[in-house]
Amino acid sequence: MVRAVVGANWGDEGKGKITDMLGQESDIIVRFQGGANAGHTIINDYGKFALHTLPSGVFYGHTTSVIGNGVALNVPVLFQEIQEITGRGVPMPKILISDRAQVVMSYHILFDKLEEERLAGKSFGSTKSGIAPFYSDKYAKIGFQVSELFMEEAELKDKIGRVIQQKNVLLEHLYHAPALKTEDIYKELMEYKEMVSPYVCDVSSYLWEALKSGKNILLEGQLGTLKDPDHGIYPMVTSSSTLAAYGAIGAGIPPYEIRQVITVCKAYSSAVGAGAFVSEIFGDEADELRKRGGDGGEYGATTGRPRRMGWFDCVASKYGCRLQGATDVAFTVLDVLGYLDEIPVCVGYEIDGEVTTEFPATRLLEKAKPVLKTLPGWKCDIRGIKKYEDLPENCRSYVEFVEEQIGFPITMISNGPGRNDIILRGKSL
Numbered sequence: 001m002v003r004a005v006v007g008a009n010w011g012d013e014g015k016g017k018i019t020d021m022l023g024q025e026s027d028i029i030v031r032f033q034g035g036a037n038a039g040h041t042i043i044n045d046y047g048k049f050a051l052h053t054l055p056s057g058v059f060y061g062h063t064t065s066v067i068g069n070g071v072a073l074n075v076p077v078l079f080q081e082i083q084e085i086t087g088r089g090v091p092m093p094k095i096l097i098s099d100r101a102q103v104v105m106s107y108h109i110l111f112d113k114l115e116e117e118r119l120a121g122k123s124f125g126s127t128k129s130g131i132a133p134f135y136s137d138k139y140a141k142i143g144f145q146v147s148e149l150f151m152e153e154a155e156l157k158d159k160i161g162r163v164i165q166q167k168n169v170l171l172e173h174l175y176h177a178p179a180l181k182t183e184d185i186y187k188e189l190m191e192y193k194e195m196v197s198p199y200v201c202d203v204s205s206y207l208w209e210a211l212k213s214g215k216n217i218l219l220e221g222q223l224g225t226l227k228d229p230d231h232g233i234y235p236m237v238t239s240s241s242t243l244a245a246y247g248a249i250g251a252g253i254p255p256y257e258i259r260q261v262i263t264v265c266k267a268y269s270s271a272v273g274a275g276a277f278v279s280e281i282f283g284d285e286a287d288e289l290r291k292r293g294g295d296g297g298e299y300g301a302t303t304g305r306p307r308r309m310g311w312f313d314c315v316a317s318k319y320g321c322r323l324q325g326a327t328d329v330a331f332t333v334l335d336v337l338g339y340l341d342e343i344p345v346c347v348g349y350e351i352d353g354e355v356t357t358e359f360p361a362t363r364l365l366e367k368a369k370p371v372l373k374t375l376p377g378w379k380c381d382i383r384g385i386k387k388y389e390d391l392p393e394n395c396r397s398y399v400e401f402v403e404e405q406i407g408f409p410i411t412m413i414s415n416g417p418g419r420n421d422i423i424l425r426g427k428s429l
């Protein structure tokens with residue numbers, strides 16, 4: 001059977017930790033979208049790791065880690081990550097790379113940087129990892145699939161020539177930057193070919209066989225619903241779908257095989273990059289939550305940027321869970337809120353004088369003001385608690401209030417960054 005671990009919010013909900021934990025019971029872990037533009041932080045017996053491209057299952061000896069066709073594959077980053085983990089004592093993971101995944105080229109990163117500079121104050125807050133130019137090329141049908149690295153030299157050079165002709169017009173006339181050369185791009189592709197060759201496989205056929213033989217597959221999402229290009233806060237979104245449904249496409253499996261959608265919601269909000277963020281807080285209140293948040297503060301795993309902070313947003317999270325098709329909600333970083341006397345929660349949006357609990361499209365979202373309800377805090381450290389009943393009463397009330405507002409069952413509560421800091425509630429997994 002297939003399970004997906006995905007985010008309900010703006011990303012950084014703690015999906016890496018939940019995937020790492022569920023990896024124990026999985027045979028195969030698949031990344032199905034996105035690239036090295038976001039990171040998961042994982043803490044386990046080997047130490048603390050920030051993964052950007054490798055699936056979070058790489059720490060287990062029994063799992064196979066798969067890069068699906070939907071991923072923006074940055075080959076050098078992938079290999080750096082493999083080196084980093086093996087250099088710190090993790091055994092070499094079993095890795096498979098889809099022959100239909102496409103590769104992030106150095107010029108994708110270049111175009112991302114040049115375009116952000118050109119847009120200056122109106123930029124999308126890109127991590128400059130080349131993701132938007134990569135997906136633009138994929139859908140414009142001028143990307144390079146892993147399988148194409150194995151083409152005949154003349155044929156490949158011919159394609160490169162056609163692709164860079166268009167890029168060079170932009171480089172010269174829009175960005176006033178040096179032109180790309182076929183030879184350099186060919187050399188780059190050949191380096192990637194050498195690196196990926198041992199791992200390339202027909203992933204969807206491999207997963208089909210795995211499903212037939214009863215293997216457990218875990219799909220690992222990146223970012224969250226609100227960064228989805230269709231359903232998120234467009235245009236301040238990422239360039240590939242962050243939804244569990246896309247897992248079927250980005251891994252190449254039948255949609256009906258996805259039986260469980262574990263949707264990760266953080267007990268407060270954080271976001272990176274620009275865009276509407278209704279429950280955002282500022283000043284000392286935000287600094288305090290940022291400093292205490294996550295494990296070692298709320299700063300980007302890829303960029304180190306301070307994240308924007310806010311109270312839990314029931315409107316956004318209800319929507320985020322619905323679009324994911326949540327069967328289970330994993331409610332994370334609850335331990336962080338233990339310092340607060342009172343905890344505000346956003347329960348509605350006021351837009352043009354009317355209150356709604358439905359998450360609107362961006363144009364209206366930008367006008368929304370938060371309707372807050374304040375719940376009492378529990379003022380103690382809840383780390384180490386293993387049973388739901390042992391949580392302080394006000395803490396349970398917070399969980400139950402959120403559950404009622406979002407309308408999806410919170411079956412897991414994460415009360416610390418470690419693999420075992422988890423409280424299972426209700427139906428067990």
Ligand code: GDP
Nearest residue numbers: 012013014015016040041294295333414416417
């Ligand atoms: P992801 O991209 O969704 O995997 O999220 P990140 O890794 O960017 O951010 C989650 C951060 O919170 C990481 O530093 C985790 O180690 C940490 N974390 C995850 N779950 C918990 C939790 O329950 N409590 C605390 N204090 N930290 C957590």
